[in-house]
């Protein structure tokens with residue numbers, strides 16, 4: 001039954017951009033739409049969405065089937081955050097959002113697959129960027145708690161209601177479907193992040209004081225001795 005439900009959701013998710021692309025093309029063929037840059041841009045946007053969705057699905061299926069290997073090495077948390085900061089600098093500036101990084105001093109290195117943890121951070125920071133209106137602020141913190149490092153990403157964005165919080169790590173879940181769809185979210189990013197964190201024996205969770213009150217996503221990575 002779960003498999004049927006999954007196939008049905010995927011079909012639905014694929015149909016939405018396909019229907020839009022077909023609509024634009026038919027409009028062009030009938031002469032209802034003019035062949036101007038704006039129309040092509042709209043088609044391009046829908047194709048991007050389709051591509052992102054297919055990429056995310058492939059990634060998710062690899063993660064869920066266990067058909068992937070972590071390439072673990074010792075990494076310092078500051079190296080990870082330097083990468084994130086430079087990858088996102090432009091996008092934050094464009095949206096006039098502040099990106100602040102706070103790393104506690106003398107943190108130990110962790111044994112992780114660097115690219116995968118960067119992907120987790122990218123998904124979280126990318127969401128904060130997407131769901132925080134201009135002039136807001138995103139803070140990334142790293143600290144030690146017992147035998148774990150905790151990475152957290154807090155924003156001053158749209159927040160998440162208490163009823164929706166338990167669902168956001170589920171595949172395809174979006175809190176405000178139209179809003180997320182308008183911005184092209186597939187609802188898979190957090191599912192992928194969770195699978196990657198769990199593959200590192202960590203945990204991931206979210207808290208929010210409610211709609212309009214920002215969100216904080218935190219994940220733990222065990223420190224091995």
Ligand code: ADP
Pocket residue numbers: 123127128131155157158159160168173174175176180184185186187188189190191214215
């Ligand atoms: P999407 O691609 O839609 O962002 P995700 O799996 O990354 O998919 O997130 C699932 C949903 O959780 C989003 O559609 C959004 O409704 C909600 N969400 C995720 N991050 C945030 C955030 N920082 N602030 C508010 N809502 C968020």
